[in-house]
Amino acid sequence: MELVATENKITSYWNKLETHLKVSALETSYGESQVLWGTELEAKKGKVTTIMGRNGVGKTTTLKTIMGLLNVQSGAIEFEGKDISKLPSHKRAKAGIGYVPQGREIIPKLTVYENLLIGLDACTDRKAKIPEDEIYELFPILKDFRNRPGGNLSGGQQQQLAIARALCGRPSMLLLDEPTEGIQPSITQDIGDILKKLALEKGISVVLVEQKLDFALRISDYFYIMDRGKVIEQMEASTIDADRIRQHLSV
Ligand SMILES: Nc1ncnc2c1ncn2[C@@H]1O[C@H](COP(=O)(O)OP(=O)(O)OP(=O)(O)O)[C@@H](O)[C@H]1O
Numbered sequence: 001m002e003l004v005a006t007e008n009k010i011t012s013y014w015n016k017l018e019t020h021l022k023v024s025a026l027e028t029s030y031g032e033s034q035v036l037w038g039t040e041l042e043a044k045k046g047k048v049t050t051i052m053g054r055n056g057v058g059k060t061t062t063l064k065t066i067m068g069l070l071n072v073q074s075g076a077i078e079f080e081g082k083d084i085s086k087l088p089s090h091k092r093a094k095a096g097i098g099y100v101p102q103g104r105e106i107i108p109k110l111t112v113y114e115n116l117l118i119g120l121d122a123c124t125d126r127k128a129k130i131p132e133d134e135i136y137e138l139f140p141i142l143k144d145f146r147n148r149p150g151g152n153l154s155g156g157q158q159q160q161l162a163i164a165r166a167l168c169g170r171p172s173m174l175l176l177d178e179p180t181e182g183i184q185p186s187i188t189q190d191i192g193d194i195l196k197k198l199a200l201e202k203g204i205s206v207v208l209v210e211q212k213l214d215f216a217l218r219i220s221d222y223f224y225i226m227d228r229g230k231v232i233e234q235m236e237a238s239t240i241d242a243d244r245i246r247q248h249l250s251v
Pocket residue numbers: 030033035053054055056057058059060061062
């Protein structure tokens with residue numbers, strides 16, 4: 001596959017879709033240490049966009065900067081056509097971006113239901129309630145474990161809870177940081193099905209950081225590969241050269 005020609009073709013396909021999030025020339029630092037060096041990417045409405053790359057290339061930093069957990073040093077982040085790069089994190093959540101962090105960040109002493117309540121903070125309607133029917137249809141185990149402490153759930157169940165908590169904020173976009181990390185294969189499969197369903201049936205745009213190529217190939221529409229703080233390659237899923245991606249993932 002000839003890369004330049006492929007990229008041109010893909011870009012024209014991807015460009016035709018409605019842009020939901022656009023990250024341009026993004027630079028982010030931890031103190032003196034610059035990590036992002038001009039990251040560029042677009043997430044399209046109702047599509048699954050996946051960011052891959054070796055450990056430490058800046059994938060988590062990209063998601064955290066989009067979410068407002070790290071300051072933008074330079075560059076722009078446009079969400080639904082508006083620059084959100086100066087907004088505090090909670091306003092980005094209210095604008096419709098749901099975040100499922102690496103490691104899940106479930107509050108162990110709170111029950112499943114109480115953890116879900118936290119997700120309501122992102123709702124603009126202060127009287128909003130947990131959409132329990134919708135959540136329990138997607139994640140039946142959370143109904144059974146509604147009154148259990150979050151800390152008693154398995155890693156996979158906690159991951160489902162973290163996604164459910166983000167959905168309680170009624171996001172139009174979900175950012176997920178390695179949702180399959182340390183999770184058994186059957187739940188990984190379920191999570192993949194649910195993310196695809198959210199995109200296809202509810203039009204929720206998904207931005208996924210992922211290390212597991214098989215999982216990513218099953219659900220993604222478009223791939224960005226990062227190295228040393230910037231995107232070095234991008235491709236549409238249907239024309240993907242999996243070996244080429246593997247080369248970028250192996251150390
Ligand atoms: N809080 C921090 N302070 C200083 N440096 C950090 C901090 N967090 C991350 N880094 C550094 O920033 C770089 C990018 O980290 P980041 O977590 O974004 O990478 P990643 O691609 O998500 O990797 P991984 O797959 O391991 O999560 C790494 O060199 C990391 O050591």
